[in-house]
Amino acid sequence: MNRRQFIFRSLALTLAASTGYSLYQYQSLQGSNNPAVLVLDALLPAVLMGALPADIATQQRSLQQCRDAVLEFMAYLPQSQQQQLNLLFKLLQQDLVRLALTGQWLYLADLPVSQRLDLLLSWRDSYFSLLQQAFSGLRELIYGAFYGQPEHWLHLNYRAPEFNP
Amino acid sequence: MRNLIAEGVAAGWSYLDASTVTVDKQFEADVVIVGSGAGGAMAAEQLSLAGLKVIVLEMGSLYEGKDFKQQERWAYPALYQDGAGRKTLDQSIGILQGRTVGGSTTVNWTTSIRTPEKTLDYWRTEFGSDLTSENLAPYFQQAEQRLNIHPWPVPPNANNDKLRQGCEALGWQYTVIKRNVNGCANLGYCGMGCPINAKQSMLVSTIPSAMQAGALLISRVSARELNWQNDKVQSLVAVPVDQYYQPISKIKLSFKARHYIVAAGAIGSPALLLRSRVPDPSGRLGKHTYLHPSVISGALFEETIAGHSGAPQSIYSDQFVWPVAEQIGFKLEVPPLHPVLMATKLTGIAQTHAALMQQFNQLQVVIALLRDGFHPDSQGGTVLLSDNGEPVVDYPISDYMWQGVQQAYLAMAELQFAAGAKSVLPIHQDAKLYANWRQAREAIKALPLQKYRATLASAHVMGGCNLSADPDKGVVNLQGQHHQLENLSVFDGSVFASSLGANPQLTIYALTLRNTAALIKILK
Numbered sequence: 001m002n003r004r005q006f007i008f009r010s011l012a013l014t015l016a017a018s019t020g021y022s023l024y025q026y027q028s029l030q031g032s033n034n035p036a037v038l039v040l041d042a043l044l045p046a047v048l049m050g051a052l053p054a055d056i057a058t059q060q061r062s063l064q065q066c067r068d069a070v071l072e073f074m075a076y077l078p079q080s081q082q083q084q085l086n087l088l089f090k091l092l093q094q095d096l097v098r099l100a101l102t103g104q105w106l107y108l109a110d111l112p113v114s115q116r117l118d119l120l121l122s123w124r125d126s127y128f129s130l131l132q133q134a135f136s137g138l139r140e141l142i143y144g145a146f147y148g149q150p151e152h153w154l155h156l157n158y159r160a161p162e163f164n165p
Numbered sequence: 166m167r168n169l170i171a172e173g174v175a176a177g178w179s180y181l182d183a184s185t186v187t188v189d190k191q192f193e194a195d196v197v198i199v200g201s202g203a204g205g206a207m208a209a210e211q212l213s214l215a216g217l218k219v220i221v222l223e224m225g226s227l228y229e230g231k232d233f234k235q236q237e238r239w240a241y242p243a244l245y246q247d248g249a250g251r252k253t254l255d256q257s258i259g260i261l262q263g264r265t266v267g268g269s270t271t272v273n274w275t276t277s278i279r280t281p282e283k284t285l286d287y288w289r290t291e292f293g294s295d296l297t298s299e300n301l302a303p304y305f306q307q308a309e310q311r312l313n314i315h316p317w318p319v320p321p322n323a324n325n326d327k328l329r330q331g332c333e334a335l336g337w338q339y340t341v342i343k344r345n346v347n348g349c350a351n352l353g354y355c356g357m358g359c360p361i362n363a364k365q366s367m368l369v370s371t372i373p374s375a376m377q378a379g380a381l382l383i384s385r386v387s388a389r390e391l392n393w394q395n396d397k398v399q400s401l402v403a404v405p406v407d408q409y410y411q412p413i414s415k416i417k418l419s420f421k422a423r424h425y426i427v428a429a430g431a432i433g434s435p436a437l438l439l440r441s442r443v444p445d446p447s448g449r450l451g452k453h454t455y456l457h458p459s460v461i462s463g464a465l466f467e468e469t470i471a472g473h474s475g476a477p478q479s480i481y482s483d484q485f486v487w488p489v490a491e492q493i494g495f496k497l498e499v500p501p502l503h504p505v506l507m508a509t510k511l512t513g514i515a516q517t518h519a520a521l522m523q524q525f526n527q528l529q530v531v532i533a534l535l536r537d538g539f540h541p542d543s544q545g546g547t548v549l550l551s552d553n554g555e556p557v558v559d560y561p562i563s564d565y566m567w568q569g570v571q572q573a574y575l576a577m578a579e580l581q582f583a584a585g586a587k588s589v590l591p592i593h594q595d596a597k598l599y600a601n602w603r604q605a606r607e608a609i610k611a612l613p614l615q616k617y618r619a620t621l622a623s624a625h626v627m628g629g630c631n632l633s634a635d636p637d638k639g640v641v642n643l644q645g646q647h648h649q650l651e652n653l654s655v656f657d658g659s660v661f662a663s664s665l666g667a668n669p670q671l672t673i674y675a676l677t678l679r680n681t682a683a684l685i686k687i688l689k
Contacts, residue, residue: 048606051522073242078557109594117515124594140606143508147504158473163354163361164230
């Protein structure tokens with residue numbers, strides 16, 4: 001395990017301790033060096049805060065489904081856009097690592113979700129358009145994947161009809 | 166419910182799913198048409214009925230009637246370009262465009278509007294067009310009869326009705342929309358493919374008719390290059406696409422025809438011509454691409470809106486389309502409200518976003534379609550090609566257009582409060598829910614007018630191969646024929662010389678019927 005992998009695993013586990021995503025995050029980050037997976041797994045619980053099911057096991061399933069749906073959806077984008085997205089995930093991964101290094105990662109064990117959101121919002125409000133794109137693009141990918149799942153419509157009081165079941 | 170094309174194929178109609186082809190193939194026809202949407206399919210029917218041998222190529226898959234699932238997670242990847250994730254180059258404007266047999270007509274919201282008189286005036290003045298409401302009337306009538314286009318007789322759903330109520334309260338103009346439907350059950354899922362064949366898209370009208378008359382339909386094929394010499398196209402090379410609609414370059418499908426019609430939409434058509442390096446002395450190929458960039462405003466009501474149910478669009482307002490002052494006009498409409506479409510466009514994150522989504526059925530949304538292309542500071546975007554030849558639109562937004570964005574936010578908020586909204590949320594990263602019109606007005610005036618802050622979307626892509634009587638000012642002539650290559654025509658929204666200020670499908674139908682009639686005289 002190198003320093004970067006350690007940081008990410010720590011990020012996931014420490015966040016999990018405060019938010020209850022432990023099993024999901026731990027399983028997810030085992031054996032994956034894919035920047036997209038690492039970034040999504042680090043961000044999904046923050047982006048979806050307030051929308052996730054209360055039950056822990058259901059939360060884990062929702063998060064996994066959402067991440068997998070994002071990754072699957074990316075295959076439909078043009079090759080050039082996929083390449084840009086993969087580059088973006090690498091940059092965001094580095095951004096997260098840099099935060100870890102400069103922000104004394106070990107102290108992030110109790111990092112409130114509000115500060116995770118601050119990180120995301122700092123991308124939104126960044127001077128760099130690439131980070132602004134990252135914020136809006138990731139947000140759209142994540143919410144599209146999450147609300148595409150019928151089990152997440154419970155709070156919406158919505159059901160898709162089935163005319164051709 | 167019948168799957169008309171599948172039944173026809175079983176009875177002997179000609180159809181090929183190119184993704185099943187494993188070796189290079191050659192085809193010959195009188196006319197090869199790239200694209201099966203409003204332009205391509207309408208032309209295919211007329212040409213086939215005239216006795217010409219026609220081949221229609223479509224990049225998307227064949228889905229119809231019983232295949233359609235009323236879930237966005239299925240519909241967007243299956244039926245839309247880039248899974249409904251298409252964006253402009255800087256990712257600041259989302260673009261909804263169909264990519265399936267029937268093109269965008271399979272997934273559009275059925276709004277059918279004749280070309281505005283002022284748009285035709287502009288084309289005549291600036292581009293030497295001969296098009297008038299009078300000389301287009303027979304073609305509008307032909308399309309309206311063919312597709313059963315008529316004013317929607319059913320009361321609007323609550324989402325549309327709030328637009329009507331707001332207009333009535335303020336004394337603003339509004340119109341009941343004409344729709345291309347027959348036997349519509351008012352379901353609200355037009356954007357995911359009509360499951361009961363009520364929408365008179367190309368999928369249930371002109372494509373089956375053309376195939377009945379002998380046309381060959383090939384799906385899942387990407388037209389890559391027109392080979393041309395001197396003043397004629399010699400052949401077209403296409404390749405199959407894989408399950409994610411990525412081109413498979415190792416297999417070639419070659420087509421020879423007397424005439425070639427490009428109808429791949431206002432991004433796909435310029436892209437094919439750019440890849441083919443066709444002559445472009447006007448310098449306008451792939452330029453002046455218009456989007457009707459759309460500004461969005463949400464509102465919460467006490468009563469249930471349930472904007473997912475009922476005809477998606479049944480009311481529009483042209484109150485601001487043609488302003489007297491020197492500012493960009495905009496048309497007011499509403500979109501259907503389904504979970505993914507809403508979740509991805511609403512602002513906020515985490516709890517704030519979740520809280521808005523929990524009021525999903527109380528949410529009403531208005532969109533303002535900016536009428537781009539009529540002003541020196543609104544000259545549209547440019548279709549560029551990536552290293553592997555895939556298109557992307559670079560669309561800069563001028564200060565002139567940003568002023569229109571602000572005007573649109575103001576108009577929509579005023580309208581929504583007039584319709585009884587308890588709060589209004591301009592879809593902008595810095596906006597909040599505002600409790601009254603006075604508060605909203607002051608806040609909107611202070612919102613930064615910048616990309617990524619304002620959420621912008623487009624469902625209408627136009628231009629890029631504009632018509633013009635003068636070869637120095639356009640790509641095609643007034644009959645849609647390429648100015649330099651005599652056996653090449655463009656029959657889709659890319660020939661528009663500006664945006665329309667109206668939803669484009671009926672204009673495409675009428676222009677295509679007119680231009681196909683002229684082409685048949687040449688080919689017969």
